[in-house]
Amino acid sequence: MDWFMGKGRRKDKDSPTPPAQEESKRYLEDTCIKERVTDADFFRLVSLPQSLDYNEWLATHAISFFNHVNLVYGVVSEYCTSETCSTMSGPGNVQFLWYDDKGKKYKYSAPQYVDIVTTNIQREISDETVFPTKYGQTFPSAFESTVKKIHKYLFHVLAHIYHVHYSDFVTLQMHGHLNSLFTHFMVFNIKFDLLEEKDYEVVQDLLKGLMQLLPDPNQNEGKENTAPSTDKDSNCVKMEVSPTHI
Numbered sequence: 001m002d003w004f005m006g007k008g009r010r011k012d013k014d015s016p017t018p019p020a021q022e023e024s025k026r027y028l029e030d031t032c033i034k035e036r037v038t039d040a041d042f043f044r045l046v047s048l049p050q051s052l053d054y055n056e057w058l059a060t061h062a063i064s065f066f067n068h069v070n071l072v073y074g075v076v077s078e079y080c081t082s083e084t085c086s087t088m089s090g091p092g093n094v095q096f097l098w099y100d101d102k103g104k105k106y107k108y109s110a111p112q113y114v115d116i117v118t119t120n121i122q123r124e125i126s127d128e129t130v131f132p133t134k135y136g137q138t139f140p141s142a143f144e145s146t147v148k149k150i151h152k153y154l155f156h157v158l159a160h161i162y163h164v165h166y167s168d169f170v171t172l173q174m175h176g177h178l179n180s181l182f183t184h185f186m187v188f189n190i191k192f193d194l195l196e197e198k199d200y201e202v203v204q205d206l207l208k209g210l211m212q213l214l215p216d217p218n219q220n221e222g223k224e225n226t227a228p229s230t231d232k233d234s235n236c237v238k239m240e241v242s243p244t245h246i
Helices: 054-076 110-125 143-164 166-171 175-191 197-211
Strands: none
Touching (some): 054 143, 054 175, 110 143
């Protein structure tokens, strides 16, 4: 299954890093990557229901993914310290940086980075002008861009967990939960073009392995409850997947 694969190699990283030694990727081991807690068909699960507003669908999932990523990070937060994780690193030794509203970038330890991400996302989803909850309120015109930004930072947290703390999840026998969350998260992001190819290239090997365990999404075409191939402006989304730039 190669529907999600990028067309090129990533040339720019969040931060230049020195050549890394051979990286151990336990999450790619056959017994680990096959572990999950649900056999749900994520392709059908993320499809936008015909009667539901697109922004409502994004908002619901953004909040849900935020809560779940917080939960899984909490499992290993005591092992993720400024001493053990002095940088916010991901697979391939890439270093994720934080950018403020003025575009200035900052390099933090992993726990500091996660704390900043959590604080900022919590502020966003609690803001009624960004995530409206009352009847009659409308979503801002840039709402999709806000969700893209939130999901990009959530991806950084998950990438760090896989890169540094996956063995902790195996020890705790919770790697099936992590694999299921990451698969659901990425299927949703790629289907709705919420991440750029270069953002998730560092986990292409993991993503490919997880996707191969799912049913072929093309087999769902024509089935009930599958959103038709129409534009998002008409409250539906296209079945085709082609990541775009933020």
